[in-house]
Amino acid sequence: GAGVSQSPRYKVAKRGQDVALRCDPISGHVSLFWYQQALGQGPEFLTYFQNEAQLDKSGLPSDRFFAERPEGSVSTLKIQRTQQEDSAVYLCASSLVADSNTEAFFGQGTRLTVV
Amino acid sequence: KNEVEQSPQNLTAQEGEFITINCSYSVGISALHWLQQHPGGGIVSLFMLSSGKKKHGRLIATINIQEKHSSLHITASHPRDSAVYICAAQDFSGTYKYIFGTGTRLKVLA
Numbered sequence: 465g466a467g468v469s470q471s472p473r474y475k476v477a478k479r480g481q482d483v484a485l486r487c488d489p490i491s492g493h494v495s496l497f498w499y500q501q502a503l504g505q506g507p508e509f510l511t512y513f514q515n516e517a518q519l520d521k522s523g524l525p526s527d528r529f530f531a532e533r534p535e536g537s538v539s540t541l542k543i544q545r546t547q548q549e550d551s552a553v554y555l556c557a558s559s560l561v562a563d564s565n566t567e568a569f570f571g572q573g574t575r576l577t578v579v
Numbered sequence: 580k581n582e583v584e585q586s587p588q589n590l591t592a593q594e595g596e597f598i599t600i601n602c603s604y605s606v607g608i609s610a611l612h613w614l615q616q617h618p619g620g621g622i623v624s625l626f627m628l629s630s631g632k633k634k635h636g637r638l639i640a641t642i643n644i645q646e647k648h649s650s651l652h653i654t655a656s657h658p659r660d661s662a663v664y665i666c667a668a669q670d671f672s673g674t675y676k677y678i679f680g681t682g683t684r685l686k687v688l689a
Contacts, residue, residue: 468621497676506583506665506679507622520674555622562675564609565629570622 468571470556476577477546485541485574489558496539497568498531499555507555513539514562546578582606583668585680592687598653600683602666605647609671613640613651616663616682625651625664656687 469488477483489496494515499507500523509523515536524531528546533539543550553575557568583604592598604611613625626633626640628649633640637656642649653660663684667677 512674572621
């Protein structure tokens with residue numbers, strides 16, 4: 465596609481509900497990142513995929529957070545038993561290769577509100 | 580102490596003013612990025628720097644590797660420049676993930 469696409473754009477979840485956030489990276493991009501951006505803050509790293517391999521999940525805040533990219537393209541970030549502190553914008557980014565001279569392209573984000 | 584720090588956090592300017600946003604980082608980097616974020620919108624890349632200076636239109640970005648400092652300048656600011664400007668250090672170890680500053684919220688008044 466023309467850019468990184470995320471869906472849904474907005475999600476309201478009741479506390480305790482499970483949610484799934486989708487990211488369609490730019491076609492052919494090897495690297496895929498998920499970031500979490502709390503209100504008024506800069507984004508923070510959650511996890512990284514190189515193709516289908518999840519090489520870094522050091523930023524996932526708890527075992528309620530799970531991400532996958534089974535075929536090396538579309539990725540899903542799943543949050544189980546959502547809590548109010550999970551309310552944030554979840555950003556996905558992709559880059560062509562894992563390289564120091566390669567910039568990442570960001571999606572519009574999914575704004576998650578847990579009530 | 581955050582690994583990437585920006586100043587100021589908020590900035591209000593009059594149209595036409597020269598604007599400077601500063602970024603300091605404490606980590607090793609492969610590159611330093613300046614990005615723009617509009618309310619409700621995604622993040623757009625403005626500059627990727629590994630040394631020296633880059634210019635695009637009214638925007639200028641500089642980096643001093645030895646001092647671990649970068650600046651973003653906007654000349655002849657305009658209300659359409661109003662946005663959040665974010666500095667991000669790109670990690671050099673394997674993932675090349677971004678480590679973001681907290682952003683500078685810029686408002687340019689007509």
